[in-house]
Amino acid sequence: MTRIAYLGPAGTFTEQATQQWAPEHAADAWPAPSVPAAITALREGRVDAAVVPFENSVEGSVPATLQALLDGGDDDGVRITAEVHVEVQFSLLVRPGTGLEEVRTVASHPHAFAQTREWLAATLPEAQQVPEASTARAAQAVAEGLYDAAVAAPGAAEAYGLASAAARIADREGAVTRFVVLRTDRSVPPPTGSDRTTLVALIWQNQPGALLELLEQFATRGIDLSRLESRPTGEGLGEYCFWIDADAHLGEARMREALTGLRRTCRDVRFLGSYPRADGRPVQVPTHADDTAYAEALRWVEGLEG
Numbered sequence: 001m002t003r004i005a006y007l008g009p010a011g012t013f014t015e016q017a018t019q020q021w022a023p024e025h026a027a028d029a030w031p032a033p034s035v036p037a038a039i040t041a042l043r044e045g046r047v048d049a050a051v052v053p054f055e056n057s058v059e060g061s062v063p064a065t066l067q068a069l070l071d072g073g074d075d076d077g078v079r080i081t082a083e084v085h086v087e088v089q090f091s092l093l094v095r096p097g098t099g100l101e102e103v104r105t106v107a108s109h110p111h112a113f114a115q116t117r118e119w120l121a122a123t124l125p126e127a128q129q130v131p132e133a134s135t136a137r138a139a140q141a142v143a144e145g146l147y148d149a150a151v152a153a154p155g156a157a158e159a160y161g162l163a164s165a166a167a168r169i170a171d172r173e174g175a176v177t178r179f180v181v182l183r184t185d186r187s188v189p190p191p192t193g194s195d196r197t198t199l200v201a202l203i204w205q206n207q208p209g210a211l212l213e214l215l216e217q218f219a220t221r222g223i224d225l226s227r228l229e230s231r232p233t234g235e236g237l238g239e240y241c242f243w244i245d246a247d248a249h250l251g252e253a254r255m256r257e258a259l260t261g262l263r264r265t266c267r268d269v270r271f272l273g274s275y276p277r278a279d280g281r282p283v284q285v286p287t288h289a290d291d292t293a294y295a296e297a298l299r300w301v302e303g304l305e306g
């Protein structure tokens with residue numbers, strides 16, 4: 001039995017991701033009160049896996065997750081071992097009998113507010129928006145009488161005895177949130193031909209061309225990057241680290257070579273995992289960059305002497 005922690009309470013999109021990833025264990029999963037709490041439970045061995053939101057197609061990355069992953073330092077062994085995509089759709093949930101005109105306070109997760117900004121501005125311009133740890137926590141708090149309404153997943157209505165005052169309120173249709181499954185055993189799932197590697201790199205500051213040099217580690221080895229994001233390290237204004245998703249697996253020679261290049265040229269590199277892509281899209285490897293090409297080239301070099 002796999003013990004799982006997820007961003008709770010029941011009714012979050014993260015719970016949907018957990019059900020999608022491990023339907024047989026989801027019912028026994030622990031609804032953590034926050035992303036750091038889920039990751040701490042994993043680090044302390046109270047659970048075997050943690051499911052947390054990583055990025056959204058409209059609002060971008062989830063800072064609480066990125067920060068909690070970095071906070072662990074180098075040796076905590078936390079790795080991303082899988083990813084799950086969930087299409088997100090929002091409703092405005094209220095206690096039964098509450099009309100839209102009575103709504104003075106709306107609670108939700110900041111990412112959910114960001115995805116319903118225009119609707120809220122047009123429909124409830126006077127309402128105070130209160131950030132909560134998750135959309136379902138906001139719905140629960142409405143049921144407890146703390147706020148008048150919550151922006152949450154439609155399914156949260158049933159979980160907390162709420163009514164839907166408005167459905168499909170997202171500013172953009174078809175938004176998708178990407179969730180990651182974390183484990184601590186330093187495990188790397190085997191390559192599937194459709195994989196991603198997530199890394200964090202710190203480049204040397206004030207060194208012209210440092211970012212270009214980082215990107216060249218991938219370009220010259222035929223590795224496509226699907227995500228590159230600079231985020232503050234927290235060490236001071238102007239200090240950034242780069243979050244990278246590369247379409248390759250640690251088991252491939254080109255990825256190993258890129259990692260050795262990064263290790264030599266960057267101030268620091270964190271490997272956060274190689275794992276199958278949720279969309280299963282096959283990764284095209286240029287013939288000059290596949291394992292056969294690397295092995296042949298190495299044989300050639302080794303044969304040059306003697």
Ligand SMILES: O=C(O)C(=O)C[C@]1(C(=O)O)C=C[C@@H](O)C=C1
Pocket residue numbers: 007011012013014015053056062088109111112133134135136177
């Ligand atoms: O609050 C939830 O329901 C979550 O699962 C978190 C989260 C997020 O962090 O982005 C997940 C999907 C939506 O984009 C809004 C909130």
